[in-house]
Amino acid sequence: MPDTPELNIDRVAELARIALTPEEKAEFSAQLGEVLQHVEQLKKVDVSAVEPTAHAFAVENVWADDVAQEGLPVQEALRNAPAQRDNMILVPKVVE
Amino acid sequence: MADDLTFSTIAQLADRLAARDISARELTQATIDHTSAVENKVKAFNSLNPEDALAQADASDARRAVGQALGPLDGVPISLKDVIAVKDQPLTAGSKMLENYVSPYDATVASKLKQDGAVLWGRTNLDEFAMGSSTENSAFATTRNPYDLERVPGGSSGGSAAALAAGQSIATLGSDTGGSIRQPAAFCNVVGLKPTYGLVSRFGLAAFASSLDQIGPFARTVEDAAIMLGAIAGHDPRDSTSYKTDIPGYRAALAEKKGPWKLGIPKEYFGDGLDPEVGAAIETAIAFYRDQGCEVREVSLPHTEHCLSVYYIIATAEASSNLARYDGVRYTHRSADAKDVLDVYYKSREEGFGPEVKRRVILGTYVLSSGYYDAYYLRAQKVRTLIRQDFLNAYESVDAILTPTSPTPAFKAGEKADPLSMYLSDIYTIGVNLAGLPGISVPAGFSSAGLPIGLQLIGQPYQEADLLAIAHAYDSAHDWSAQRPSL
Numbered sequence: 301m302p303d304t305p306e307l308n309i310d311r312v313a314e315l316a317r318i319a320l321t322p323e324e325k326a327e328f329s330a331q332l333g334e335v336l337q338h339v340e341q342l343k344k345v346d347v348s349a350v351e352p353t354a355h356a357f358a359v360e361n362v363w364a365d366d367v368a369q370e371g372l373p374v375q376e377a378l379r380n381a382p383a384q385r386d387n388m389i390l391v392p393k394v395v396e
Numbered sequence: 397m398a399d400d401l402t403f404s405t406i407a408q409l410a411d412r413l414a415a416r417d418i419s420a421r422e423l424t425q426a427t428i429d430h431t432s433a434v435e436n437k438v439k440a441f442n443s444l445n446p447e448d449a450l451a452q453a454d455a456s457d458a459r460r461a462v463g464q465a466l467g468p469l470d471g472v473p474i475s476l477k478d479v480i481a482v483k484d485q486p487l488t489a490g491s492k493m494l495e496n497y498v499s500p501y502d503a504t505v506a507s508k509l510k511q512d513g514a515v516l517w518g519r520t521n522l523d524e525f526a527m528g529s530s531t532e533n534s535a536f537a538t539t540r541n542p543y544d545l546e547r548v549p550g551g552s553s554g555g556s557a558a559a560l561a562a563g564q565s566i567a568t569l570g571s572d573t574g575g576s577i578r579q580p581a582a583f584c585n586v587v588g589l590k591p592t593y594g595l596v597s598r599f600g601l602a603a604f605a606s607s608l609d610q611i612g613p614f615a616r617t618v619e620d621a622a623i624m625l626g627a628i629a630g631h632d633p634r635d636s637t638s639y640k641t642d643i644p645g646y647r648a649a650l651a652e653k654k655g656p657w658k659l660g661i662p663k664e665y666f667g668d669g670l671d672p673e674v675g676a677a678i679e680t681a682i683a684f685y686r687d688q689g690c691e692v693r694e695v696s697l698p699h700t701e702h703c704l705s706v707y708y709i710i711a712t713a714e715a716s717s718n719l720a721r722y723d724g725v726r727y728t729h730r731s732a733d734a735k736d737v738l739d740v741y742y743k744s745r746e747e748g749f750g751p752e753v754k755r756r757v758i759l760g761t762y763v764l765s766s767g768y769y770d771a772y773y774l775r776a777q778k779v780r781t782l783i784r785q786d787f788l789n790a791y792e793s794v795d796a797i798l799t800p801t802s803p804t805p806a807f808k809a810g811e812k813a814d815p816l817s818m819y820l821s822d823i824y825t826i827g828v829n830l831a832g833l834p835g836i837s838v839p840a841g842f843s844s845a846g847l848p849i850g851l852q853l854i855g856q857p858y859q860e861a862d863l864l865a866i867a868h869a870y871d872s873a874h875d876w877s878a879q880r881p882s883l
Contacts, residue, residue, distance in 0.1 A: 307762055316716060316761040317723070318754055319746040331815050332759050338816060339705035339772070345779050352777030353784060355607050355637065356593050356832020357857065362636040376500040380727035389726055392736050
């Protein structure tokens with residue numbers, strides 16, 4: 301773990317695809333700096349011989365039989381779309 | 397009196413409905429009327445469906461009239477946290493991002509409750525996307541604690557706890573990622589059960605942290621919690637982490653399993669920060685179990701001090717991934733100002749997410765980002781292994797672990813302004829999620845200020861029948877859970 305946690309808020313907000321105001325950037329940087337200070341304590345733990353846990357219990361891949369099943373009707377699937385036309389979701393132009 | 401109806405238990409109402417002493421319509425109408433009378437104070441619900449609920453009640457009465465009643469939940473109003481999908485009902489997750497969302501399908505728990513004849517009533521408030529410990533992070537309203545309206549009901553399932561405590565529903569469902577069922581149950585003097593990871597399907601639950609989330613019931617008594625768990629537990633092919641196991645008769649187990657049990661008291665849970673009145677109530681509960689012939693011994697969970705750090709790395713990492721789906725494209729809020737596709741992402745998320753969600757997504761993105769993954773996320777997963785092993789080691793000598801649910805009774809709204817102090821209110825509940833274990837909070841008395849105190853019992857994986865029996869021994873010998881707030 302880095303000695304002094306440095307959170308580049310501009311870079312991380314870009315990765316997270318969230319626009320932040322300058323006020324939010326200042327506030328979050330300070331608050332998350334405190335949280336990162338707190339989690340520095342994990343450095344004290346010897347984990348050299350420890351396997352990571354992703355799930356509390358062993359999770360196996362689950363295979364479904366390859367049988368067609370009815371899904372949501374198109375109208376239901378598009379029910380909450382912010383913009384739609386002809387059974388498609390509308391978005392701003394992607395390619396110039 | 398109508399109030400007596402709406403403060404009844406499932407067990408009591410099932411008998412009265414079966415005896416035709418009351419109808420499902422009468423019960424549902426009483427619940428609607430009582431909610432109208434107190435909801436402006438409590439603010440437990442994000443939306444209500446009175447006409448639909450009465451139609452469900454009429455269908456229940458019609459089944460009963462022809463001798464086809466479906467069981468103890470048939471005709472009983474039950475409210476679901478507004479993060480669990482119910483077909484044709486809103487699902488806001490307490491977020492502007494989903495302010496206008498209507499579920500096109502049922503969560504598995506919702507369809508199971510419908511199959512048992514329950515009347516699905518209202519959508520209960522929560523911290524946005526279940527991120528919080530006070531229900532203050534909802535985009536729509538701050539739910540109040542029915543025992544003191546200046547105080548929070550806990551969170552994130554604060555609406556589910558408050559609605560039940562205020563007599564606005566007969567039982568409710570919440571979700572628990574780090575204590576979000578147990579802590580509000582403790583704050584509102586109701587029973588709250590977080591089942592073993594995988595026992596209850598998560599299909600139709602808006603995901604926060606997928607390796608920690610679990611749906612569970614709030615109920616007035618442990619017996620009612622057993623009835624509710626029996627209704628919602630079981631393998632579901634639509635949740636790949638759902639566990640294949642036989643579901644025992646949880647309610648019957650309460651009478652069958654008599655103890656005495658071996659209970660472990662983790663010394664790490666009784667240190668600095670524990671309110672003396674909470675500590676005294678827990679000591680009294682320990683004395684009760686001793687008097688019942690239980691062996692109570694100290695155990696050690698040596699990695700307890702790291703639970704909070706591990707949780708806030710793993711939960712935010714998973715959240716940053718899960719919440720990527722709220723992109724403004726398919727079914728969420730979309731910014732009216734978006735000029736291009738990147739704008740749709742940036743601005744819709746800026747407008748749709750509240751401050752705590754933004755903070756957590758930022759933190760989760762950071763700990764997963766290139767150069768930091770090993771230092772934070774991978775290390776946290778390794779310490780998670782040690783935390784889980786602590787519990788399994790303790791279970792070699794005890795049947796269950798007994799702790800306070802929360803270090804303090806309910807705090808005042810606005811009191812915990814900085815995120816870290818809010819996070820610390822979950823200190824006794826988080827380890828249970830990291831280890832995937834079942835945990836239950838049971839009413840265990842009141843502070844001198846009249847605020848509820850909760851006792852937490854932590855069980856072994858998939859041994860909910862034992863855990864419920866241990867909790868029932870205490871709950872059925874005390875009348876804490878029969879107390880009502882004065883509203």
